[in-house]
Amino acid sequence: MEKGTVEIKEVSINNQTVSDWSIDKRVIREGETANCTVAYRWRMGAAYLIKIVTTDDMVAEYEAKAPEMAPSIKLDVKSVETTLRQDSLKVKANYEFEGDGVDYVHLLLFTYSSFEKPRRPILIFYDKNYMCDESLKR
Numbered sequence: 576m577e578k579g580t581v582e583i584k585e586v587s588i589n590n591q592t593v594s595d596w597s598i599d600k601r602v603i604r605e606g607e608t609a610n611c612t613v614a615y616r617w618r619m620g621a622a623y624l625i626k627i628v629t630t631d632d633m634v635a636e637y638e639a640k641a642p643e644m645a646p647s648i649k650l651d652v653k654s655v656e657t658t659l660r661q662d663s664l665k666v667k668a669n670y671e672f673e674g675d676g677v678d679y680v681h682l683l684l685f686t687y688s689s690f691e692k693p694r695r696p697i698l699i700f701y702d703k704n705y706m707c708d709e710s711l712k713r
Contacts, residue, residue, distance in 0.1 A: 579605040585628040588615055617641045646676035 581603050586596045595614035603609045611627070620643045627635045653669040666684060674680060 581633065582630040583609075583611070583627055584630045585626075586611065586613055587626045587628070588613070588623050590624070590626075619643045644676045647674070648677055648680065649673040650682075 582601050583598055583603070586593045593613055593615055596611060598609050598611045600607070600609050613625075617623075619641055622638065622640050625637045625639060627637075629635075649672070651671045653671065655669075656667045658665040658667075668684065670682075672680060
């Protein structure tokens, strides 16, 4: 490396190496700023020790606390169209979605091919490993 530059080699959080990270420029010159995006399962309000290691094994440490917020979603269904074709039902739904503190949403639509028993139960399964702890507590 030329004098006055650093190249980022590794990012770790709480002494665990993070594999899913990206930076807008790997080689950073003195006085420059770089933005590093880290994909990590942050827990609201938890304290973290973030370490950045350079190719010449210099370490920069930063202690931070994850922000606390109340995730919220707003789903506004604009229209729903259904078309029955042979033995299948085609559903087209138009909606607007807004989320605060939400990275992505997976919407599921449940339909019945026969409405003879309107009190059928709908079972929704979830895996807490794929949901944030805060949403499970609510």
